[in-house]
Amino acid sequence: MAESTEVRKLVYLVTGGCGFLGEHVVRMLLQREPRLSELRVFDLHLGPWLEELKTGPVQVTAIQGDVTQAHEVAAAVAGAHVVIHAAGLVDVFGRASPKTIHEVNVQGTKNVIEACVQTGTRFLVYTSSMEVVGPNIKGHPFYRGNEDTPYEAVHKHPYPCSKAQAERLVLEANGREVRGGLPLVTCALRPTGIYGEGHQIMRDFYHQGLRLGGRLFRAIPASVEHGRVYVGNVAWMHVLVARELERRAALVGGQVYFCYDESPYKSYEDFNMEFLGPCGLRLVETRLLAPYWLLMLLAVLNALLQWLLRPLLLYAPLLNPYTLAVANTTFTVSTDKAQRHFGYEPLFSWEDSRTRTIRWVRAMEGSAQ
Numbered sequence: 575m576a577e578s579t580e581v582r583k584l585v586y587l588v589t590g591g592c593g594f595l596g597e598h599v600v601r602m603l604l605q606r607e608p609r610l611s612e613l614r615v616f617d618l619h620l621g622p623w624l625e626e627l628k629t630g631p632v633q634v635t636a637i638q639g640d641v642t643q644a645h646e647v648a649a650a651v652a653g654a655h656v657v658i659h660a661a662g663l664v665d666v667f668g669r670a671s672p673k674t675i676h677e678v679n680v681q682g683t684k685n686v687i688e689a690c691v692q693t694g695t696r697f698l699v700y701t702s703s704m705e706v707v708g709p710n711i712k713g714h715p716f717y718r719g720n721e722d723t724p725y726e727a728v729h730k731h732p733y734p735c736s737k738a739q740a741e742r743l744v745l746e747a748n749g750r751e752v753r754g755g756l757p758l759v760t761c762a763l764r765p766t767g768i769y770g771e772g773h774q775i776m777r778d779f780y781h782q783g784l785r786l787g788g789r790l791f792r793a794i795p796a797s798v799e800h801g802r803v804y805v806g807n808v809a810w811m812h813v814l815v816a817r818e819l820e821r822r823a824a825l826v827g828g829q830v831y832f833c834y835d836e837s838p839y840k841s842y843e844d845f846n847m848e849f850l851g852p853c854g855l856r857l858v859e860t861r862l863l864a865p866y867w868l869l870m871l872l873a874v875l876n877a878l879l880q881w882l883l884r885p886l887l888l889y890a891p892l893l894n895p896y897t898l899a900v901a902n903t904t905f906t907v908s909t910d911k912a913q914r915h916f917g918y919e920p921l922f923s924w925e926d927s928r929t930r931t932i933r934w935v936r937a938m939e940g941s942a943q
């Protein structure tokens with residue numbers, strides 16, 4: 575990697591840079607973007623780990639801020655060459671209100687776009703989601719589809735609605751004139767379910783398994799495939815596409831790309847067992863004990879309890895009618911669009927991704943090992 579100071583001239587901003595994906599993007603940029611001179615990390619909650627990054631050749635600027643506040647966003651964007659907008663409220667459990675989800679995911683994205691236009695930042699990468707496509711509320715399978723596969727995308731839930739709206743705004747902004755007269759170049763990356771070091775839901779399943787004496791109970795048929803992608807590869811795709819937005823603006827601008835790698839096609843639970851199994855948990859088959867109607871009943875009961883208890887406390891279990899429907903509907907991608915358009919190849923093999931994730935689970939406090 576070139577380490578000359580002359581080539582270090584670019585300023586990048588990563589919103590949501592202290593989140594699960596954001597932290598990997600930040601670390602990947604520092605390792606793999608030799609032209610970086612300053613990296614601005616913008617987040618509502620800054621992580622203490624940022625401090626250790628401040629000793630390298632790149633100036634790391636931590637900015638505590640809120641994407642819903644246009645002036646805070648504009649101040650952070652001013653002077654940046656590239657913005658990677660990964661901040662978002664990821665909530666399919668009913669923790670936040672639909673209004674808050676909309677404010678953060680849609681208004682926050684509007685603020686980022688307007689800040690780019692006003693301050694003259696030309697390159698914007700948006701972290702979208704597979705959820706802008708599906709699974710839809712009708713439960714139609716999306717089997718190894720690509721970016722052009724026809725699919726009836728029907729959203730009701732606030733999270734996919736907000737991601738779909740925000741993605742549309744980003745793509746429509748491609749070509750807008752920014753301050754200085756040049757066009758804005760935008761694109762959107764759509765990860766499927768991300769896994770890897772720092773994944774909160776994996777942590778939750780692991781702890782649940784420990785509480786249940788080292789067991790998890792199968793709820794989803796093994797035949798339902800759920801798309802997953804390793805966080806390091808998602809981060810790498812962001813870094814690559816951000817780099818190529820300038821060189822291949824005409825090709826990449828206004829495009830969407832699914833995030834993919836060599837992770838195998840499996841059900842959500844079987845996939846999790848690739849990591850939780852080697853850490854001492856086992857998946858107990860319960861199809862006869864827990865038929866789908868019973869799970870749906872439990873999910874509806876959870877939703878009802880959430881609503882009843884809301885004035886007193888926040889009850890937000892993993893299982894609700896929406897999460898059950900997503901987990902229970904096949905949604906997998908098979909595409910090479912990112913490879914064709916900007917030369918993406920996964921940086922981490924499946925073996926690497928698996929090993930790294932297992933190492934992280936093992937290192938967690940309360941490990942069964």
Ligand SMILES: NC(=O)C1=CN([C@@H]2O[C@H](COP(=O)(O)OP(=O)(O)OC[C@H]3O[C@@H](n4cnc5c(N)ncnc54)[C@H](O)[C@@H]3O)[C@@H](O)[C@H]2O)C=CC1
Pocket residue numbers: 589590591592593594595596616617618619639640641642659660661662663664678682701702703704737764765766767768769
């Ligand atoms: N986790 C997953 O499986 C997937 C995530 N995504 C998208 O990837 C992005 C990152 O998600 P994760 O890292 O999983 O979530 P995360 O919750 O770990 O990270 C989101 C970050 O955004 C920050 N944030 C939230 N509200 C903010 C605000 N108002 N102002 C500034 N920062 C704010 C949070 O503090 C957090 O650090 C999100 O846009 C999400 O929609 C897309 C597909 C799958």
Ligand SMILES: C[C@@H](CO)CCC[C@@H](C)[C@H]1CC[C@H]2[C@@H]3[C@H](O)CC4=CC(=O)CC[C@]4(C)[C@H]3CC[C@]12C
Pocket residue numbers: 664666702703704705766767768775793794842843892893896897898900901
């Ligand atoms: C029925 C339960 C019994 O074990 C399993 C419940 C699992 C769910 C909590 C997850 C199943 C599918 C996940 C979602 C999916 O990976 C797509 C996503 C994309 C995003 O952009 C955000 C996260 C998520 C909605 C993800 C959330 C957790 C699941 C619903």
